Amino acid sequence: PLCKAIRTLDVQADSGVRTVYSGDLIPENPNIAPISDRIPIVKLARGQRIRLEAYAKLGRGKVHAKWQPVSACTYRYKPIVRIDYSRCNACGKCAEICPRRVFVEEDGKVVVAREMECILCTDCIKVCDVKPPPIQISWDDSVFIFYVESVGSLSVERIIFEALKIYEEKFMEFMNLLEGLVNEPKKD
CATH class of the missing domain: 3.30.70.20 (Alpha-Beta Plaits)
Structure with a gap:
């Protein structure tokens, strides 16, 4: 499954200051992309270079704050x-x-x-x-x-849609547990 995305970056500022953007990241899987190619990552002064390998892991804010797309x-x-x-x-x-x-x-x-x-x-x-x-x-x-304000990683519409999917999953899990309790044979 698509639980993790890997991107690499190797950029140098040869002539003057250069802003490195999310679009400069080279994807391992081109089907997984940032919401925008224009998200600034860092500014490099002339002669500076950045080389990195970035890992994005699918998760939820319940586990760690880094997965919270809402400010x-x-x-x-x-x-x-x-x-x-x-x-x-x-x-x-x-x-x-x-x-x-x-x-x-x-x-x-x-x-x-x-x-x-x-x-x-x-x-x-x-x-x-x-x-x-x-x-x-x-x-x-x-x-x-x-009122929902995004930090920019996801659109507000997408945040709400994903939240509703999570609620639906949790509701179905609850209904299954409830059904199991109702259908459980009574002990004498």
């Missing part, structure tokens, strides 16, 4: 932002203070323009002079918004 992965609830226009004086203070520009002023009133950007900080409620404030901030705890 950040978070989730949050879907925000719900409502304005009671019968009580709003359209002063615009909420639009001014909002760090994510959730509110905008349109046609003499404040409207929710980017609800999904709300981070639930409630600065808009705190700055409002109307008591109780006409703005209501809450969240839908049945809807999650996921």
